[in-house]
Amino acid sequence: MFRRREPVPFAFIAEADKFRSNVTPPPRERATASQIAGRSLIGLTLVGGLVGALVFGLPALSLDQSPARTQHSEASNNR
Template sequence: MFRRRREPVPFAFVAEADRFRSNVAPPPRERASRAELGRRTLASLLVASGLAGALLLGGPALQPTGAGGVHQSQSEAANR
């Protein structure tokens, strides 16, 4: 359909971008304060305890019933 011409890259810096290395180092990261570390730890513990609580409270609801999964009301049991 369209013919593509093979031409060199018109800008030298585009071709050399892979080899470019900066001599400027990034600034060092700031250390988190004790309050920030405490907040992060508390948030992590809250999420973990929420998941564990959901498993503990929701586990019995996921268990199959002993009657083979068939529930009978009292009136149906009395009629038999």
């Protein structure tokens, strides 16, 4: 490995590239059934909200494809 040419104020910073720890982290705790159920319920709620917003929002965003309907008042039709 190449040596750095610029001065480094702390030796441990310069040697940080080579450092390997021999200490293994503790194993992760397994999620309980209630935690898994809660996370999946929150996920389903979020997905359901997004799908609901899409279902209710699409009709408002869609362009009317039917022929243009003009509104006429009764007064203009009785000439």
